[in-house]
């Protein structure tokens with residue numbers, strides 16, 4: 001709001017334009033960042049496709065039929081790129097929590113010929129790469145550490161019992177990802193506070209190391225018009241520019257990154273994919 005009143009303090013004036021600082025370590029995504037980004041539970045088992053202008057339902061397709069060599073299938077079947085964006089805008093993701101892993105990823109065949117249960121792979125990779133278990137992970141972040149399974153699950157007894165059985169009653173063995181999926185989520189959050197702590201550090205680091213954001217964030221680099229453009233263009237503007245048929249929908253949607261406003265026709269669809277209210 002006030003502009004860059006401090007030349008270098010990111011606390012007073014934010015990271016853009018505060019100067020690049022790598023903290024003496026070449027930029028890289030950290031292993032624990034990869035770990036908290038394991039968000040495969042977001043993926044649904046099916047995608048519902050709709051036509052963008054009127055909102056009419058076209059087809060509901062298993063995600064397994066839409067990945068890898070089959071990824072282009074919907075476009076070849078006559079669904080336009082605009083329709084795809086509208087469909088993704090009104091399909092809901094899965095919650096990042098326990099017992100919510102998409103079935104197709106538990107039985108995943110990839111073009112390299114491998115057959116994997118990604119639910120297992122997510123855990124095994126963290127273990128083989130030395131990512132600390134949940135309690136140790138939190139200790140390193142100077143966060144509180146649960147002493148019992150019930151404390152971990154915020155009082156969810158059933159889940160606590162299941163976890164205790166899986167981990168032989170030893171809370172120190174709970175994997176970072178499993179613990180993150182088990183802790184109660186702060187109201188308004190889409191994922192755990194444990195993951196959030198990593199995201200907030202990595203997001204700042206990413207900006208602070210970026211020469212086009214922390215460094216040459218000025219009219220000399222961007223031109224005056226360019227700098228205005230990058231500051232005031234939103235995702236909604238970008239989408240509307242490319243897909244005029246989305247204008248009406250996006251005008252009624254607050255944020256392009258949250259579920260979009262649905263056309264009346266789409267509300268007739270009763271599948272789980274759009275979070276339809278049960279009638």
Ligand code: HEM
Nearest residue numbers: 034035036037038039040042043063067108110118121125
């Ligand atoms: C159709 C969608 C997806 C498929 C088929 C898929 C599949 C895979 C596969 C096969 C791996 C490598 C497994 C291994 O190490 O053997 C992987 C890794 C990973 N996936 Fe996904 N994934 C999908 C979507 C996502 C999404 C939406 C996210 C996050 C929002 C995500 C996050 C990750 C991360 C963080 C890794 C670890 C990367 C690394 O080891 O460097 N994936 N995924």
